[in-house]
Amino acid sequence: MQFGPRVPGTPAHERTGDWILEHLRATADTIAVQSFTHVTRQGTSLHLRNFLARFRPAATERVLLLAHWDTRPHADQSANLGQQRLPVPGANDGASGVALLLGVADVLKTKPPTVGVDLLFVDGEDYGNFATDSNDVLIGTRYFARHQPPGYQPLFAVLFDMVADKDQQFYYEGNSQAFAPEVVDRVWRTAADLGYGRVFLPGVKPTLIDDHVALQQAGIHAIDVVDFDYPYRSDLPQPPPSSTTSSTSFDRIFSAHRA
Numbered sequence: 127m128q129f130g131p132r133v134p135g136t137p138a139h140e141r142t143g144d145w146i147l148e149h150l151r152a153t154a155d156t157i158a159v160q161s162f163t164h165v166t167r168q169g170t171s172l173h174l175r176n177f178l179a180r181f182r183p184a185a186t187e188r189v190l191l192l193a194h195w196d197t198r199p200h201a202d203q204s205a206n207l208g209q210q211r212l213p214v215p216g217a218n219d220g221a222s223g224v225a226l227l228l229g230v231a232d233v234l235k236t237k238p239p240t241v242g243v244d245l246l247f248v249d250g251e252d253y254g255n256f257a258t259d260s261n262d263v264l265i266g267t268r269y270f271a272r273h274q275p276p277g278y279q280p281l282f283a284v285l286f287d288m289v290a291d292k293d294q295q296f297y298y299e300g301n302s303q304a305f306a307p308e309v310v311d312r313v314w315r316t317a318a319d320l321g322y323g324r325v326f327l328p329g330v331k332p333t334l335i336d337d338h339v340a341l342q343q344a345g346i347h348a349i350d351v352v353d354f355d356y357p358y359r360s361d362l363p364q365p366p367p368s369s370t371t372s373s374t375s376f377d378r379i380f381s382a383h384r385a
């Protein structure tokens with residue numbers, strides 16, 4: 127958050143990427159950086175980077191966890207017209223998933239997993255307009271789907287987006303439940319077993335085009351853990367105070383997978 131909005135094409139975006147990479151170099155067994163240029167519909171060239179941090183890279187049984195690290199250039203969902211042209215701060219939509227994955231990286235460094243784990247930080251998720259043009263959204267994940275490690279076949283993938291609400295409530299996301307219901311069931315059941323049944327609630331609520339859909343199209347059983355019912359979404363200037371409760375829950379849930 128201290129870097130400011132992480133909008134592709136800005137110095138804050140570059141600095142944030144360097145900062146994430148530095149943390150991953152200190153924790154992961156290996157790191158792959160996918161650095162590429164994306165030309166937007168309007169002709170702007172963006173330098174984007176995906177980071178794939180791998181734990182036990184030789185293990186054939188693998189799990190993929192991902193989040194996007196860029197933030198949206200315009201707060202177009204804001205009820206305040208004057209704010210709609212400004213970038214979003216991205217505490218919940220951007221930083222929360224990154225914080226979660228970096229926390230998981232720290233845990234995996236101290237307690238190596240029994241299966242291989244890959245943490246993927248994707249860029250350019252939120253640049254364009256989801257409603258009108260698919261060219262400039264989900265850019266990093268679509269790039270990853272086309273440039274996977276050779277023979278890559280993770281057992282499943284879990285995307286985290288908007289996971290820092292103070293009163294966190296996760297319902298099943300529609301495209302996740304349609305494509306990979308067994309993964310949804312596994313994650314929600316593990317959460318309930320750990321006592322987080324009031325955070326991970328049953329039933330489908332939102333249906334979203336998010337990074338998991340780009341992975342699904344590549345055959346990966348990917349789901350989205352997202353709390354879309356977030357009143358401050360894309361509002362400015364102050365996001366609400368985020369809670370550490372939810373990332374603590376996640377650390378425990380994904381540590382439990384290692385058992």
Ligand SMILES: [Zn+2]
Pocket residue numbers: 194219220251252287288
């Ligand atoms: Zn997001």
